[in-house]
Each structure stands twice: as C-alpha cells, then as structure tokens.
Amino acid sequence: MRNKKPALIAITLFTSVILAGFAIxxxxxxxxxxxxxxxxxGYMPLADRSVDIQQISEELYYKIPERVGYKTYPFYLPGREPKGYYAWLLGQQPEIVFNISNIKSEADWVKAGEMIYELPMVTQSFMDSAGDMKTLQQWGDLLRSIHAPVAKDGIIPFLQLVVTQKGKISLGLFACAECHNRVMPDSSVLKGGQGNFPFDHWWGKTIKNNxxxxxxxxxxxxxYQIGIFRYLYSAAWVRNEDQAFMEKPEPSKAISIFMATVPGVMHRHGSSLGAPTAIPDLFNLQERKYLDHTGAALNRDISDMMRYEAQNQEMEHTNSYGGFKPDPRPDSIILQSYTRFSDAxxxxxxxxxxxxxxxxxxxKGPRELVARGRIIFEQEECSDCHTPPFYSDNRLTPAAGFTQDKAGKDxxxxxxxxxxxxxxxxxxGTGYYKVPSLIGVWNRSALLxxxxxxxxxxxxxxxxLKNDFMPSGFNPNIDKPFAVKGHNFGLSLDAEDKKALMAFLRSL
Structure with a gap:
C-alpha cells in the first residue's frame, strides 16, 4: 500500500479480498x-430515468472466485479475552464450515445461512506465531475511542477472527453481522436488528488515521478521499451540493460528517455523503415487497433476496450507471480483487x-394505555400507510421534488x-421512499x-421542525442546528395522547 497512489488506497482497502472459493x-x-x-x-429505475443500471455479465460473475467459509471465532475487546486465547487460536487448523452435502432439511439451510451471515467479506492480517500484539492494541484503542458496544463475556459481535492458515489469525470485516447485530441493554446480542456498531465513527477515524x-x-x-467517495458514494450524473463536495472534498469536513452520525446510522455504499441511511432491521423480510429505504429492489421471491445480498456484498461497485462505474478497473483486475457468493x-x-x-x-407498558394508543393510531389514520399486521402497506411515497410516474397500486x-x-x-435513489414497518420500532435508536x-x-x-433544532441523531450540519422536517403526523396531539400512541407503537 505504501507505493500506491493515495487515490487508490481506498480501492485497495475494499478490494484486496483474500478469500477464495467454496467447492460445492x-x-x-x-x-x-x-x-x-x-x-x-427486479430493480426500480433511478430517479433520473435516463440513467440505466447494468450489472456485469453472468459469464464474468461466475468467473469471480467463490468465497471460502472458514470457521469464525469471537473477537474480544482486547484485555477481556480468555487467558491463552490467542495462543490457542494460533494452534488451530483452518476449517471450512459450509458443506452443502451436510444440508438435509430446512433447518439445516437456516443454520448454514447463519454461518454466511457471520462470514466476513474481507479479512486482514491480525496476528501470527510471533505473537506481536501491536495490531490487537491498536484495535483496542480504536474500539474504546468510538465506544463500541460490548456483549457478554467481552465479545465485540460485529467483528470476527478467522484462521486461514495454522499460525496466522486474520480479522474479519464487513459481514452482515457488522451492521445488523445489536448489543442489547442486558449485553445479549440480537441478530438481524438495527445494528449499533458505530460504523461511521470507525470509518471516519480510519480515514483520518490513514x-x-x-x-x-x-x-x-x-x-485519497475522492477515491473513497467514487467507490462508495459518487453518482456522477447527479448535480447537487453533496456530489459536488465529493468531487472536491475538504478532508477535515468530510471526516466530521462521518463523525456526525450515531449508532444505527451509516453512510452505506450507494448512499451519499451527507445522506446516510438508518440501518433497517431484517425481521419479517419475506413480507416486505421492497428493499432499501428507497425501495430500490423488489422482493418477489427468494432469488430476488439472493441477488440483493450479492449487490450489497460489494458487487454493487461493479455496476455501470449510465456508463459510470464505481470501480472502473478492467475485468482482469475485477477477477483478482473480488469474491462472490456461490448460489448455495x-x-x-x-x-x-x-x-x-x-x-x-x-x-410493553400498561395494557390500558396501549389500548388507548391503538385507538389513537386508528383515529389519526396511521394505519392507512402503516397497515396491520406488518404495519406497512408495502407501498412507495414520492420524495419531495420528485415528479412521480403515474400512481399505481404500489x-x-x-x-x-x-x-x-x-x-x-x-x-x-428511485425518487421514492418505502413505507417502513413499525414492528420492532421500540428497539430502534435511529428513526426516519x-x-x-x-x-x-x-x-x-x-x-x-424549527431551524434552531439540534437533533440527537445524524446532523448534516455537524455542530449547527438542523430542522428535521417532514412526517408531521401526530405532532399536534396533546401530551397524553402522544404518550398513549407511543405506548402502542412500543408494543408492536
């Protein structure tokens, strides 16, 4: 990395993936x-209908090496690991845990899928038989500085350790678990929730440290930042202030934007700097017609979910958006730099x-209060959009400023x-936002x-709604007031009705 041009450091960080294929x-x-x-x-058109999304060819995709599912091990906050843990890990042989021949039932498929949920997208060198603790200490300092949640027994459930060769330990990054594991108040771990790892704080500090x-x-x-932003966030056909800033960023301000998020919010790839996403939970997914806040992908059947997974495990970077490619490198380099999910x-x-x-x-609160809140929910016509039993009507609403297509059933x-x-x-960006489900809203710390x-x-x-408001969540203005406008429903209720309505929502 030392000899690379600074603008390419970010590309190297994300694409020097060393995992190689499953044999199934x-x-x-x-x-x-x-x-x-x-x-x-299965994908919605972009808000600018003149820009067409093209994925790489089937031939190229299936030439990309399949990802190897090595067994993963817990990563502990440094100092809280069991005595002798790393010496024991260094003595372990690499073990591949995904074996399709062992899958005999629906329960087996689910169990195998949980392994893939914990499978890191990329690994980096962490420790070898020399026992150098420098990297471990650096990660400990970083995790403490961003106040990363710690689960029972000192485990950091967002990261994994992997043994790919006896005598060498790698640190696993960017598994599904990194964004969708949530450490609960009792220090247990909820899988598939709105994750609470402070990803953007880690990312901002990593950029600063580099x-x-x-x-x-x-x-x-x-x-260096331009390289990162092109790969992760740029939409070259868009002309607005955020896209213009990413073309000529002010380094310290860019880092401050990342640091202005809160756990549960992240600048995920495909979003835009200054327009992050609240991490969604993954519950009742089979009942959701659209995926992403913008309804970018349809969820018609399990094959749609499979394609969505692949896009979100880095293949989105290989797309062409009207000729703009986040990763513009030739196919020969793509084949060396990426891994892919096998169909299984x-x-x-x-x-x-x-x-x-x-x-x-x-x-859930007092039963009488919850019952009263349910009545208010119906009286205020909240159910028109947040329709039981999943408290979403699975439709899309136009974003402010978007001239929508003819309204239809969706x-x-x-x-x-x-x-x-x-x-x-x-x-x-599709020009729309989907109506989110309210089930589990009690367990979210990032709303809208x-x-x-x-x-x-x-x-x-x-x-x-006022211009002097300081939000407790993501603040695009960093340390200055920001009015959180829109979704005015329920604002005019009196205090008692609001209390009842919130009790009902927290019961869902």
Missing amino acids: VGDPDIPRLWDLQKYKS IEQYNLNDSSARD QAYALAKYLYSLKPLANPD TFDLCVNTDPKLALYSRR HGGYVTTLEELFNPAR
Whole structure:
C-alpha cells in the first residue's frame, strides 16, 4: 500500500479480498443468482430515468472466485479475552464450515445461512506465531475511542477472527453481522436488528488515521478521499451540493460528517455523503415487497433476496450507471480483487434472513394505555400507510421534488416531505421512499430514513421542525442546528395522547 497512489488506497482497502472459493455441488432447487433479466425486472429505475443500471455479465460473475467459509471465532475487546486465547487460536487448523452435502432439511439451510451471515467479506492480517500484539492494541484503542458496544463475556459481535492458515489469525470485516447485530441493554446480542456498531465513527477515524500514517498533504488527502467517495458514494450524473463536495472534498469536513452520525446510522455504499441511511432491521423480510429505504429492489421471491445480498456484498461497485462505474478497473483486475457468493451460499443466507422474527418488547407498558394508543393510531389514520399486521402497506411515497410516474397500486400521491437527498441524489435513489414497518420500532435508536432522531418522543416533538433544532441523531450540519422536517403526523396531539400512541407503537 505504501507505493500506491493515495487515490487508490481506498480501492485497495475494499478490494484486496483474500478469500477464495467454496467447492460445492449444484442443486437443481437452488435458483440461479446472477440472472440479468431478473436483475432488470427486479430493480426500480433511478430517479433520473435516463440513467440505466447494468450489472456485469453472468459469464464474468461466475468467473469471480467463490468465497471460502472458514470457521469464525469471537473477537474480544482486547484485555477481556480468555487467558491463552490467542495462543490457542494460533494452534488451530483452518476449517471450512459450509458443506452443502451436510444440508438435509430446512433447518439445516437456516443454520448454514447463519454461518454466511457471520462470514466476513474481507479479512486482514491480525496476528501470527510471533505473537506481536501491536495490531490487537491498536484495535483496542480504536474500539474504546468510538465506544463500541460490548456483549457478554467481552465479545465485540460485529467483528470476527478467522484462521486461514495454522499460525496466522486474520480479522474479519464487513459481514452482515457488522451492521445488523445489536448489543442489547442486558449485553445479549440480537441478530438481524438495527445494528449499533458505530460504523461511521470507525470509518471516519480510519480515514483520518490513514491520512496521518501516510503523511498525506492536503492535496494527497483530497485525492485519497475522492477515491473513497467514487467507490462508495459518487453518482456522477447527479448535480447537487453533496456530489459536488465529493468531487472536491475538504478532508477535515468530510471526516466530521462521518463523525456526525450515531449508532444505527451509516453512510452505506450507494448512499451519499451527507445522506446516510438508518440501518433497517431484517425481521419479517419475506413480507416486505421492497428493499432499501428507497425501495430500490423488489422482493418477489427468494432469488430476488439472493441477488440483493450479492449487490450489497460489494458487487454493487461493479455496476455501470449510465456508463459510470464505481470501480472502473478492467475485468482482469475485477477477477483478482473480488469474491462472490456461490448460489448455495446466497440461498442459505436468504433462508436464514427469511427466518428472522422480531423480538417482543419485554416492557410493553400498561395494557390500558396501549389500548388507548391503538385507538389513537386508528383515529389519526396511521394505519392507512402503516397497515396491520406488518404495519406497512408495502407501498412507495414520492420524495419531495420528485415528479412521480403515474400512481399505481404500489405508489401513492402522498409526499411526507422528509429530506429527499437519499431518494433523489444517490446511486440508490428511485425518487421514492418505502413505507417502513413499525414492528420492532421500540428497539430502534435511529428513526426516519436518515436516522435524524433517536426516540419517538423526539419524532413527535414539533420543535424539530424549527431551524434552531439540534437533533440527537445524524446532523448534516455537524455542530449547527438542523430542522428535521417532514412526517408531521401526530405532532399536534396533546401530551397524553402522544404518550398513549407511543405506548402502542412500543408494543408492536
């Protein structure tokens, strides 16, 4: 990395993937993952209808090495690991845990999918037989500095350790678990929830540390960030202030934007700097017609979920958006730099995701108050959009400023006037936002699509509409006031009615 141009450091960080393939046999019941016709019919067009999304060819995709599912081991907050843990790990042989020949039942598929959920997308060198603890200490300092949640027994459930060769330990990054594991107040771990790893704080500090480590001057630091932003966030056809900033970033301000998020909010790839996403939970997925806050992908059957998984495990970077490619390198380099899910891996993961059910609120509040809140929910016509039993009507609403297509059964004319940037000015922007499910809202700490508020009390506080408001969630203005506009429903209720309504919502 030392000899690379600064603008390419980010590409190297994300694409020097060292995992290599699963050897599995085919199964006629497993849908084919990479099907371009189904990609075409299964993804919403962009808000700018002139920009067409093209995935790489099926031939190229299936030439990319399959990902190896090595057994993963817990990563402990340094200092809290069992005595002799790393010496024991260094003595372990590599073990591949995904074996399709062992899958005999639906329960087996779900169990195998949970392994894929924990499978890191990329690994990096962590420790070898010399026992150098420097990297371990650095990670300990970093995790403490960002206040990463710690589960029971000192485990950091967002990261994994992997043995790919006896005498060498690797650190696993970017598994599904990194964004969708949630450490609960009792230090247990909920899988598939709105994750609470402070990803953007880690990412912002990593960028800052890289700039300092490589002693980059302002010009080189800017080039470095441009490389990151192109790969992760740029939508070259869009002309707005956020996209213009990413073309000529101010390094310190860019880092401050990452640091302005809160756990449960992240600048995921395909969003835009300054327009992050509240991490969704993964419960009742089979009942959801659209995926992503912007409804970018349809969820018609399990094969759609498989394709969505592949896109979100780095293949999105290989797309062409009207000729713009986040990763513009030739196919020969793509083949060396990426790994892919096998059809069986993606199928198993989809089976696991479809199996996830929400956790019931252990403290639902007084029964009478919840019952009154249900009445208010109906009286205020909340159920028109948040329709039982899943408390979403599975439709799309137009973002402010978007001239929508003719409204049909899946879209309607009501615009709730929340911030439109994600829906209009990003690679995931369709011009719409989907109606989210309210089931499990009690267990979320980032609300609205950008995670601007962190509690129902804040959501129903009319003061958030004012220009002097300081949100407790993501603040695009960093340390200055920001009005959280839109979704005005319930703001005019009196205090007692709001209390009842919130009690009902927390019971879902």
